[in-house]
Amino acid sequence: MTINTTVTPSLDWLSDTSVFAVNRVPAHSDHVYFESLEQAKVKKDMPWRQSLNGKWKFHYAQNPSARPADFYNASYDCSRWDSISVPAHMQLEGYGTPQYVNTMYPWDGIHDIRPPQVPMEDNAVGSYVRHFTVPKHMENMPLYISFQGVESAFYVWLNGQFVGYSEDSFTPAAFDLTSYLQSGENKLAVEVYQRSTGSWLEDQDFWRFSGIFRDVYLYTTPELHVFDLSVQARLDDSYSKGSLKAAMLFQETIPAGAKITGSLYDKHGSLVQEAEGLFQDQTAVVAFNVETPELWSAEDPNLYSLYLQVFNEEGQLVEVIPQTVGFRRFEMIDKVMCLNGKRVVFKGVNRHEFNARSGRVVTEEDMLWDIKTMKQHNINAVRTSHYPNQTRWYELCDEYGLYVIDEMNLESHGSWQKLGQVEPSWNVPGNLPEWQDIVMDRAVSMLERDKNHPSILIWSCGNESYAGEVFVNVANYFREKDPSRLVHYEGVFHAREYDEASDMESRMYAKVDDIIEYLENDPEKPFISCEYSHAMNNSLGGMYKYTNLENVYPMYQGGFIWDYMDQALLKKNRYGQEFLAYGGDFHDRPSDYIFCTNGIVFADRKLSPKMQEVKYLYQNIKLDIDDKKIVLHNENLFADTSAYELVLTVRREGESSYEQSIEQSVPAGQQAEYEIDIPASVLAEPGTYTIDASMRLREAALWADAGYEIAFGQYVWESKTKTPKVTGKLRVVEGDVNIGVHGDDFSVQFSKAAGSLTSLRYDGEELIETPPHPTFWRASTDNDNGYQQSYTAGIWLAASVARKCTDVALDIGTEQVDVTFTYTFSIAEKLQVQTIYSVFPDGAIRVKAVYQGAEGLPDLPTFALTFRTSAAYSNLDWFAQGPEENYADRNHGARLSRFQNTVQTNGTAYVRPQESGTRTGVRWLKLTNEKGSGIELDADNMPITCNASPHTALEIEQANHAYELPPVHYTVLTVSGKQMGVGGDDSWGAPVHPEHTLTSDGDHSFTFTIKRA
Structure with missing residues (x-):
């Protein structure tokens, strides 16, 4: 590299497309190099590299006119300046403001400029100073400095002399410091600009920062140094024979008598082959032919270790380069990308x-x-x-x-x-x-x-x-x-x-x-x-x-x-x-x-x-399962399934009752069928059964411990018997305003005035804090906002907070008492909802919600019943799709299982509060206090969808951050037959797919039972 020592740095470079690298070392490979083979095999703490990370003296200016323009001079005293960490962004160290923009430029609406202009009056400048002494073992050798990442443009001086300039925030910039060094302490000065010509090319969807944000280090090179290394590991057309060529560009002309050798080792450390290099001027090549190499892929990342040793004309070892090598061939075959x-x-x-x-x-x-x-x-x-x-x-x-x-x-x-x-x-x-x-x-x-x-x-x-x-x-x-x-x-x-x-x-x-x-x-x-x-x-x-x-x-x-x-x-x-x-x-x-x-x-x-x-959707191993067999599909391209154990588990109501390990090994791209024979005694009792097939690591891998599950499949079936009739007596009191239904250790109260269930007491404990009411709204997700659901379907928010109870009907039967509430809504004359509560002698309440639609209305976000109980009831026990939240269009990875959490942990801490914590496929849900008392919600003929939250949908709707939510006083239970999906094709206009929506002109209903836990 030729260094121009006479160039005068200019701020004009910041807006000049032709100036983006001054005195910068040409781009080259990221290989490392050592003094000995032993060092190279350890491949840590490269002695010829000295980190400059740490505290630097720092001055921040909002624009160039406010910067200390001559701070780089050797005589300029920076001792009273602040200190800043390197690497770091200025804006996260207390200087300036982080700014997030997506597509628009960060100065949009502030500065009327066009490329390649730069808003200089709003161009933050960071002046960095670091003093260093050349390490003893690097003295009398060429010395370079490498900046691995600086945003977005910077100038470098050493001991008052201009060294160079660079743009491109995300690739290294190296400079030769040799001719600017002095004995003893050296003053390194770096001036970093937030905006430059390069900023027009760096309009990524991210936070806009500036500063030295990746490593900075000094490095030196030995007398014979490989400046650039190109390793080409190729395969023939049969993918069974490999050729390896290590092409080297030296920093200097290679002297006569110098030598370079290469040693190739496999992943087990066994020597595969040795070879000697061929030289020409400043280049050298070491070549190998490898029979049946182990191939590299994401499934089986086989790496070879290549060690290149450089000897000078006296036969002394001067440099060793360790380089990992992967034999693989990536190409287009018949318009398909193939590895x-x-x-x-x-x-x-x-x-x-x-x-x-x-x-x-x-x-x-x-x-x-x-x-x-x-x-x-x-x-x-x-x-x-x-x-x-x-x-x-x-x-x-x-x-x-x-x-x-x-x-x-x-x-x-x-x-x-x-x-x-x-x-x-x-x-x-x-x-x-x-x-x-x-x-x-x-x-x-x-x-x-x-x-x-x-x-x-x-x-x-x-x-x-x-x-x-x-x-x-x-x-x-x-x-x-x-x-x-x-x-x-x-x-x-x-x-x-x-x-x-x-x-x-x-x-x-x-x-x-x-x-x-x-x-x-x-x-x-x-x-x-x-x-x-x-x-x-x-x-x-x-x-x-x-x-x-x-x-x-x-x-x-x-x-x-x-x-x-x-x-x-x-x-x-x-x-x-x-x-x-x-x-x-x-x-x-x-x-x-x-x-x-x-x-x-x-x-x-x-x-x-x-x-x-x-x-789940990215599984390479697919498991199709029923009560007779498992079909294992190995969609890997190269790896068989022998690294995994296939485990079969039978659970009843979420409780494990049988487990079996099945021997298997399926080659890549093939499938195999395994019969399963579950003892009849395991399936004898009525209930909901799940059969889970799980692929788990036999031994620890680099990325997970032994036993880690990488794939699963599940089969569910019901073995139900008729529920015996409940015996006992109910006492009904129909007052002028309230309807009371009483039995042993429980009482239920309905209010004609409130138009709902207003009290449920088991063993004297009140479980209703606010009456259940139909709701059609969920706390808006960002995707909902993206396609403007509040605008197009906001009437359902109004309907959720304002309804009119037009009829209360009481039907006293011999085995149950039915109370039916009929609601109408101002948004549509024909829209009607009925909630039917059936109270049984054992205290169970069957709840049926019926929606009768009307034409001309937007789709429903949900059709649900929601009510509040005391926050003291906060322990959750689920038998549902889980364990994580899931929705109609995002529940493939969920499995029917029993799991526990709390109301406080059930929701998801999205950065902006929104709908979260819902589970589909709910068979039952228990909500209890610390004493273990509470209620259980049971699905009737069809699974239901449930949510338990410390806050109502409307409270969540109003909060932009979690800390804005009100203090917790209640547990909010919301039960539905179905909630619309969450969508996700994009977040700025793509609606939820039709099969995961709720039409407003049809009829919808769901049924569940409330009983003591």
Whole structure:
């Protein structure tokens, strides 16, 4: 690299598309290197690297005019400045404001600018200073500095001399410090700007931060140094023979007599082969031919270890490079993407790097948690939305086994899409030649750094930036530089004349019918959903419709859920209570508010209930089961099922009564049938039985402990007998206002004035705090708001709070007493609801709710009965679909089981309070206090849907954060036959699918029984 020591830094660079790298070391591979083979095999604490992470002196200015312009001078005293952590975002260290925006640029409505202009009066500047002394063992050697991530542009000085400049927030920038060093202490100065030309290319859907947010370190190189390493592990057409070529570019011309050797070891540490390199000028190649290599895949991520040893002309070892190698072949065969000859289906997620406390500053611990969580939930692929991640993430994907779409740092969403409308009149980069180089630089930086990771199958040209010749050129660069991978870019969907920029058809939030239409019309490219099933808070309904396509259409090759983790930041409210904050909570304007919370994992790294559905629908092993047999379908491409134990469990009313382990081993792509013979005695008693088939790890894996369940199937059947007639006497008192029904140790009271059941006492304890009433409204989810349900169906909210009881009928029978309430509603003359309470001598109350519809009304969010009891009744015991919440369109991953929780823990802590905690398929539900007394709700002929919450739907509706909810005084029980689904195709207009809605013009009814627990 040639260093221009005479260049004068200029603020004009910040708005100049032609200046994005000054004196920056060219992009190269992310390999590490050591002094000895022993060090290389340990592969930790690289001695030739010195971290500069830690506390730096820091000054913050709101704009360049307020910055200390000459702070980099050796004589400038920064000792009284504040200190800031590196790595960190300025905004999370108390400087400036975090801002969340989605598609629009963060200055929209504030500054009237167009690309490549930068709002300098609103361009925060961070001035960083760090003093260092060159470590003894690195003295008299060349010295470099590497910034792994700085947002969005920065200048570097050493000892008062200008070193260099760089843009691109998410790939490394390295500079040669050698000629600027002085003996003893050195002053390193870095000036970071929040806005630059690059900001027009970094309009991702995320929090807008700035600062040095990834590692910074010094490094040196030995006398003979491999500057760039390209490892190409290939397979022949039979996928049984491998060739490995390690191509090296040296930092200097290789002297005569120097030597390089390579040693290849398998995953067990056994030597496979050794070879000696061939040299030419500054390059060298070490090649191997490997018979029957063990192949790399997400199912079985076999990695080889390659050690390259460099010897100088005197035969002294000067450098050892350890490099993991995965033999795999990714290609298009007959318009289908194939790995090692097999059609691959991506069961993927989009992932932002994120931590609720530190933003995009993520630790290895965070990454390990993420990757283990993905593996545990059958996620096999990740798209690095929408920028290259830290190097360590790719190493973990190699090791644990995840397919990666590596996406370059490019999104210019706000330049072409305004309020959802496509309007590309000033789109960048498009066909603008002045943007070609800065965009290509990002592609080169990503590919050169990441090219040796077998987990990366696809290069992505970026995200949501429309289309144009710039993208075609980037795609062709990827193909020419690396023919072993395919190229992805979704934006060509909007401009088909640039279709060649993507090797696959990739769409955002395409509806299932649109995907089918594409697949059934002789397509030229396979289809992936680069973003689908928008998982915004209580969402992910209908995901099964997408996964159902996997085995129907060979050219449908899966998709990537949006997204993996909520982007919510921990903050304190005015009372010092910590909560997860979203856009707008920092007074950030403009903002896209709650739209940053789309994850299947919460920002504090707790699993959301949506993960239950993901895990099931992404299963590679399917278990079809009845009372006679289990059919095991192994949909893995390469791995058999021998790593798992098949366990059969029979439960009656949720209680285990029989368990059996079944020997099995099914090859990849095949199925097997296993007969089961359950002893008759196990099934003798009447009741509801479940047979669960479970696939569990036999031994601990990298990502889970032994016994962990990776797949399940369930069969349910009822063995009922007639319920004997209840004996006893009832005493009925019909007063002027109230109807009382009394029996042994219980009493029930109905009010003609209130138009409902008003009292239920078992053993003298009152269980009704507020009377049951019909309700048609649930607390709005974000998806409900997205398609404006409050506007289109808000009349059901009014009907839920205002009804008129038009008739009360009493029917005293010999075996029961029936009290019927008839309600009418102002929203429609013909709309009528009846609630029939049948009281039996044992104190049980059968409740039947009947809805008689009317034409011209919007669909119902729900038809339910809701009432409140004391908060002292807070212990829940369920026999229902669970254990996590589930809904009509999101209950495939739930199973009928018995589980316990509490009213306080039953709901889900979505960042914005909304409908949560509901269970479908409820057979019975017990609600008790600490003494064990309370009530039980039993389904009648059909399972019911239930919710138990500390708050009413209307209280939840009014809260934007959990801390805004009122103090808990009640337990709110809501019972329905069916609630509408939660939806999730997208969160800005996609309604719930018709089969998961409730029509308003039909009739609906449900029945359940209340009895003492």
